[in-house]
Amino acid sequence: MYFHTINKAEPMGRTLMLAWILVLCLWQILPCVPKVEKVTNLHFFLHETTGGADPTAVMVAPPDITSNDNSSPVPFGSVFAIDDPLTVGPERNSGVIGNAQGLGVSASKDTTTVVLYLDFGFTKGKFNGSSISIFSRNPVIEKERELSVVGGRGKFRMAKGFALLKTYFLNETTVIVEYNVTVIHY
Numbered sequence: 001m002y003f004h005t006i007n008k009a010e011p012m013g014r015t016l017m018l019a020w021i022l023v024l025c026l027w028q029i030l031p032c033v034p035k036v037e038k039v040t041n042l043h044f045f046l047h048e049t050t051g052g053a054d055p056t057a058v059m060v061a062p063p064d065i066t067s068n069d070n071s072s073p074v075p076f077g078s079v080f081a082i083d084d085p086l087t088v089g090p091e092r093n094s095g096v097i098g099n100a101q102g103l104g105v106s107a108s109k110d111t112t113t114v115v116l117y118l119d120f121g122f123t124k125g126k127f128n129g130s131s132i133s134i135f136s137r138n139p140v141i142e143k144e145r146e147l148s149v150v151g152g153r154g155k156f157r158m159a160k161g162f163a164l165l166k167t168y169f170l171n172e173t174t175v176i177v178e179y180n181v182t183v184i185h186y
Contacts, residue, residue, distance in 0.1 A: 002151025035186040040156075042132075046100055047092055048084045051173035056084045063106070073172075074112055074140070081103040082118065090168050090176055098122040104138075112141045114118075120181075121176040132183055134163060143167050149183055159185040 040082035049056045050073070063077030074080075082102050088095040116138050121131040131154060136147035145165045152159030161183040169176040 013037050016084045035144045038185055040183045040185065042127075042183065043180070044086045044088065044181075045090050045094075045096060045168065046084050046086055046177045046179060048082070048177070049173060049176045050175075057104070072106075072112065074104075074106040074114060076106050078106040080106075080114070082116075086120065086122075086179075088176070095124070097124045109135065113137060113139045113140060116147065127155055130156050132156050132159055132181065133162075138165070140167075149181065152183065152185060156183055157183045159183050 001136045031085040047056070050058075057080050059078050059107050060081045061077075061079035063075045080103065082100060082104055084100045085092075085096050086098040086100060088092075088097055098121050100120050102116065104114040104118075105117045106118050107113055114137075116134060116136060117133050118134045120134065122128055131152055133151040134147050134148050134151045138147060139145055143166060147163045147165060149159055149161035149163060161181065166180075167175065167179045168178045
């Protein structure tokens with residue numbers, strides 16, 4: 001004799017498995033909720049010293065093949081290494097909040113223009129350990145100018161924005177630049 005028993009748990013198990021597969025599929029196709037963009041405004045001063053016992057910007061590659069004109073402080077083709085302190089106010093002793101580190105390349109034959117890659121690393125305050133990155137053309141002889149913020153790390157991860165610069169003080173060996181930076185980040 002042949003007896004067939006009906007297992008009522010088997011169809012229930014298949015139904016439960018199909019329900020889980022459906023839930024997983026829906027979870028994969030539902031739209032993600034993006035993080036909210038934040039806008040942060042920063043204000044600080046950059047202090048650059050090109051002479052004296054403790055310079056913060058030095059020429060590391062002179063333009064021997066591109067120019068015989070030594071009258072320019074930044075001859076075309078020069079490469080500079082930069083490690084400038086950032087302060088709260090225009091005075092050098094007003095409180096260091098970080099450093100701008102990177103490179104500058106003199107990129108114009110006709111005007112004093114430097115293409116900058118700088119990482120503005122913050123070492124104090126609520127942005128301690130975070131930085132913004134700037135990569136932009138800087139026409140340094142203009143009193144006011146704008147640079148692009150192209151990235152960041154820490155609290156400024158995925159940053160974009162702009163920096164408005166104004167020369168606060170300038171002489172043969174020192175320049176103090178006021179920065180007003182608008183950073184959009186997550």
